[in-house]
Amino acid sequence: MSAREYIEIEKTYGAHNYHPLPVVISKAKGVWVWDVDGKKYIDMLSSYSAINQGHLHPRIVKAATEQLERVSLTSRAFSNDRMGPFLKKLCNLSGMEMALPMNTGAEAVETAIKLARRWGYQKKGIPENEGEIVVCAGNFHGRTTTIISFSSDEDSKKGFGPFTPGFVTIPYNDIMAFEKAINPSTIGILVEPIQGEAGINVPSPDYLKELKRICSEKGILLILDEIQTGFARTGKMFAFEHEGIKPDILCVGKALGGGLYPVSAALSSREILSVFTPGSHGSTFGGNPLACAIADAALDVLVEEKLAERSARMGAYFVKKLEEIGCPEVREIRAKGLLIGVEFRLGPGETVRPVCQKLMEEGVLAKDTHDKTIRFAPPLTITEEEVDWAIDRIKKVFEGCRVKPNPRPATAQCTCSCPSMQNWR
Ligand SMILES: *Cc1c(COP(=O)(O)O)cnc(C)c1O
Numbered sequence: 001m002s003a004r005e006y007i008e009i010e011k012t013y014g015a016h017n018y019h020p021l022p023v024v025i026s027k028a029k030g031v032w033v034w035d036v037d038g039k040k041y042i043d044m045l046s047s048y049s050a051i052n053q054g055h056l057h058p059r060i061v062k063a064a065t066e067q068l069e070r071v072s073l074t075s076r077a078f079s080n081d082r083m084g085p086f087l088k089k090l091c092n093l094s095g096m097e098m099a100l101p102m103n104t105g106a107e108a109v110e111t112a113i114k115l116a117r118r119w120g121y122q123k124k125g126i127p128e129n130e131g132e133i134v135v136c137a138g139n140f141h142g143r144t145t146t147i148i149s150f151s152s153d154e155d156s157k158k159g160f161g162p163f164t165p166g167f168v169t170i171p172y173n174d175i176m177a178f179e180k181a182i183n184p185s186t187i188g189i190l191v192e193p194i195q196g197e198a199g200i201n202v203p204s205p206d207y208l209k210e211l212k213r214i215c216s217e218k219g220i221l222l223i224l225d226e227i228q229t230g231f232a233r234t235g236k237m238f239a240f241e242h243e244g245i246k247p248d249i250l251c252v253g254k255a256l257g258g259g260l261y262p263v264s265a266a267l268s269s270r271e272i273l274s275v276f277t278p279g280s281h282g283s284t285f286g287g288n289p290l291a292c293a294i295a296d297a298a299l300d301v302l303v304e305e306k307l308a309e310r311s312a313r314m315g316a317y318f319v320k321k322l323e324e325i326g327c328p329e330v331r332e333i334r335a336k337g338l339l340i341g342v343e344f345r346l347g348p349g350e351t352v353r354p355v356c357q358k359l360m361e362e363g364v365l366a367k368d369t370h371d372k373t374i375r376f377a378p379p380l381t382i383t384e385e386e387v388d389w390a391i392d393r394i395k396k397v398f399e400g401c402r403v404k405p406n407p408r409p410a411t412a413q414c415t416c417s418c419p420s421m422q423n424w425r
Pocket of ligand 1: 105141227228254
């Protein structure tokens with residue numbers, strides 16, 4: 001089948017809940033992917049930071065195939081020989097005391113919300129059903145009905161109500177707003193150390209430190225969602241390490257599965273996690289031996305290949321190279337480690353999607369976050385030569401938008417011709 005045919009069949013039989021770039025990938029290795037015609041691309045998205053270790057890392061693949069010869073699924077009705085050692089490793093790496101394994105990121109966040117609420121009622125004495133969790137405008141924590149209840153993105157919410165109550169929204173990166181939002185019913189704050197989906201919004205230095213200080217003073221919980229920022233993406237194993245603090249509850253996912261398998265977890269202290277008792281929460285696949293074997297190896301790769309240091313070093317190199325391009329259409333570059341956002345100057349209704357399309361044609365796969373910003377988040381195994389390969393092509397595309405008489409990427413027709421989305425959103 002041709003690329004066009006694969007896209008057609010996907011569009012006919014698959015719900016249109018995404019708007020992918022028109023590339024059909026059939027093979028991958030490290031930072032590289034190939035389409036069905038054999039054309040090579042560099043992966044600058046890493047599946048939203050789920051592939052920090054690179055595509056099909058041999059060590060993680062080996063762990064998976066070896067485990068597939070032993071046992072894949074036991075359910076939590078029985079113990080298995082993989083979960084305990086993996087959770088110990090995850091706790092040691094993050095400095096947390098206990099973990100509850102789940103599958104997707106959204107499930108880790110749901111787990112954190114249930115955990116925080118039960119803690120609020122049982123340990124803090126907030127009257128049942130009155131607890132409030134503070135969240136930030138522009139947040140992205142997943143797609144479940146409860147999580148979208150506190151999203152500020154209309155596309156994520158419209159037509160999906162009624163919504164779950166108990167959440168209070170404040171602006172991101174606003175300490176005073178947090179202090180003002182706290183009342184006797186406040187359980188804690190759920191926040192991303194860097195807002196990924198909102199456009200790589202990097203808060204002021206000390207933002208997390210200040211949140212932690214306030215939470216400690218008020219006896220409430222700092223709940224960090226490190227599903228995207230965790231596992232070396234920002235130049236430290238966890239983004240909270242940049243500020244020398246520790247959250248009360250930590251949500252992890254994405255790269256925990258090494259790009260092979262969905263693995264997530266909510267971590268906390270023994271005291272807080274003890275509010276979960278048998279029957280109060282669970283998951284059929286959570287903590288299964290295949291997931292644990294894969295995640296165990298995924299953590300080993302991060303540590304042994306020193307991917308946090310590499311992310312810091314290559315991130316700085318990448319950003320320097322991007323700045324040297326000096327494209328006047330670029331309004332701002334925001335980055336920490338290899339989580340890099342390039343925001344463009346655009347008019348109302350315009351998006352950077354045409355730029356992503358051009359990058360794709362040149363062999364660089366990157367995606368827009370929130371219309372105006374292109375995210376560059378390659379696998380952390382990327383080398384200087386591979387960054388240079390990408391930069392040559394990014395430069396060509398960015399310079400292309402400079403020399404055009406109308407330099408702004410206009411609201412263009414969707415070349416993938418999907419009937420329901422004639423225009424870029
Ligand atoms: C991706 C993401 C999630 C949701 O993870 P899923 O595995 O897609 O459910 C939650 N929070 C953040 C910050 C994310 O980036």
